[in-house]
Amino acid sequence: MVIGARVKRTQVLKPDLLDDPPGRFTRAMKGRVIRDVSRRGKNVVVELDGPSFLVVNLGMTGGLFPLRPGERNPAVTHPGVRFHLAGRGQLVYNDARRFGLLRYMDRDRWTAWSGTLGPEPLSADFSPEVLAAALASSRTPVRSFLLDQRRVAGVGNIYAVEACYRARVDPRRPARSLTNTEASALHAAIVQVLEEAVRARGTTIRDYRDPDGEGGGFGPRLQAYGREGQPCARCGAPIQRTVFGNRSAFLCPQCQPPLEETPRGSGA
DNA sequence: AGTGTATCCTGCAGGC
DNA sequence: TGCCTGCAGGATACAC
Numbered sequence: 001m002v003i004g005a006r007v008k009r010t011q012v013l014k015p016d017l018l019d020d021p022p023g024r025f026t027r028a029m030k031g032r033v034i035r036d037v038s039r040r041g042k043n044v045v046v047e048l049d050g051p052s053f054l055v056v057n058l059g060m061t062g063g064l065f066p067l068r069p070g071e072r073n074p075a076v077t078h079p080g081v082r083f084h085l086a087g088r089g090q091l092v093y094n095d096a097r098r099f100g101l102l103r104y105m106d107r108d109r110w111t112a113w114s115g116t117l118g119p120e121p122l123s124a125d126f127s128p129e130v131l132a133a134a135l136a137s138s139r140t141p142v143r144s145f146l147l148d149q150r151r152v153a154g155v156g157n158i159y160a161v162e163a164c165y166r167a168r169v170d171p172r173r174p175a176r177s178l179t180n181t182e183a184s185a186l187h188a189a190i191v192q193v194l195e196e197a198v199r200a201r202g203t204t205i206r207d208y209r210d211p212d213g214e215g216g217g218f219g220p221r222l223q224a225y226g227r228e229g230q231p232c233a234r235c236g237a238p239i240q241r242t243v244f245g246n247r248s249a250f251l252c253p254q255c256q257p258p259l260e261e262t263p264r265g266s267g268a
Numbered sequence: 269a270g271t272g273t274a275t276c277c278t279g280c281a282g283g284c
Numbered sequence: 285t286g287c288c289t290g291c292a293g294g295a296t297a298c299a300c
Contacts, residue, residue, distance in 0.1 A: 016276085016277090042293095042294080057294075057295080058293090058294085059294050059295080060277095060292065060293055060294055061278080061279090061292090062294095078278085095277095096277085096278055096279065097276090097277050097278050097279080097292085097294095098276080098277055098278075099276070099277070099278095099294055099295075100294085101294095101295085138270080138271090139270080139271075140270080140272085144271085144272085147294085147295090149294095149295085156293055156294075157292095157293065157294080158293060159293095202293095203293075205292075205293060206279090206281095206292070207279090207280095207292085207293075208293065225293095244272090245271095245273080246272090246273070246274075246275095247292095247294090248292085270300105271299105271300085272298105272299090272300085273297105273299085273300100274296105274297090274298085274299100275295105275296090275297085275298100276294105276295095276296090276297105278292100279291105280290105280291090280292090281289105281290090281291085282288105282289090282290090282291105283287105283288085283289085283290105284286105284287090284288085
C-alpha cells in the first residue's frame with residue numbers, strides 16, 4: 001500500500017525519535033517517493049527515490065502502521081512521526097517507550113552505515129566457520145556477542161538466549177571459550193530458532209504486534225526465555241534466570257554447564 | 269581496542 | 285483501590 005506513494009508532509013510529534021533536527025528531517029522527506037520496503041538486521045529500510053533511505057530501528061516497542069485515508073488503527077497509541085502520503089493516507093511510526101530511532105540517509109551514509117552491521121544470519125555469508133572465527137576474537141559473554149549487531153545483524157535477546165539453550169552453551173561463557181563443535185552447534189541453533197520464529201511470525205511477550213495488530217506465535221515454543229523455575233524440556237532441571245549486561249538471560253544449569261574453573265598453570 | 273555499566277522512556281504486573 | 289517496585293523484545297555514550 002505504501003509502495004509508490006509520495007510523501008507530502010511529515011509531522012514529527014516526538015523529536016527525540018530522530019537523530020536530525022525535525023526541520024531538516026521533514027525537508028529531506030518532503031516529496032520523496034517510496035520505492036520499496038526491506039530490512040537490514042533489526043532495521044526496517046524504507047527505500048526512497050534518489051536513492052535515499054529512511055532507516056527505522058523499532059527499539060523495544062516501535063512499529064510502522066500504514067493507514068488508508070480516514071482509517072484508524074487502535075494499535076496506534078503513541079504516534080511519534082506521521083508521514084502523510086499523497087492520496088494514500090499515512091504511514092505512522094508508533095512507539096510507547098520511544099527507544100526507536102528514525103534516520104534519513106543519503107546513499108553514502110547508507111553505504112557506510114550498512115557496512116557497520118554484521119552478516120545476515122539467514123544468508124550464506126553467515127557460515128559456521130565465519131561464526132567460529134569471530135567468536136575466537138572476543139572475550140565477551142556469548143550472549144552479549146550475539147546481541148552485538150556488528151557481529152551478527154538482527155539477533156535480539158530472546159533468540160540469543162534460545163539459541164544458547166539449543167546449542168547447550170552457557171550464555172555467560174566468553175565467546176572465545178567455545179570449541180569449534182560448540183560454535184557449529186550455536187550456528188545451527190541461531191539459524192533454526194530464527195527460521196522457526198519467522199515462520200511463527202515472531203514472539204509476542206507483551207507488546208509486539210504486526211501491522212495488522214496480530215501477535216506472533218513463537219512464545220509458546222520458547223524453551224528457556226522467560227521460563228525461570230520451570231523444568232528444562234531436556235532434563236527437567238529448573239531453568240535459571242541470570243542478569244548480565246543489564247539484560248536477563250535464562251539457561252538450564254544442567255544442559256548448559258559453566259566453563260570449568262581451570263587453575264592457573266594447569267593448561268597443557 | 270575491547271568490554272562492562274548506566275541511561276534513555278513508558279507501561280504493566282505483582283506485592284503489599 | 286492505589287502506591288511502589290521491578291521488569292521489558294534495544295542501542296549507545298561513556299568509563300575503565
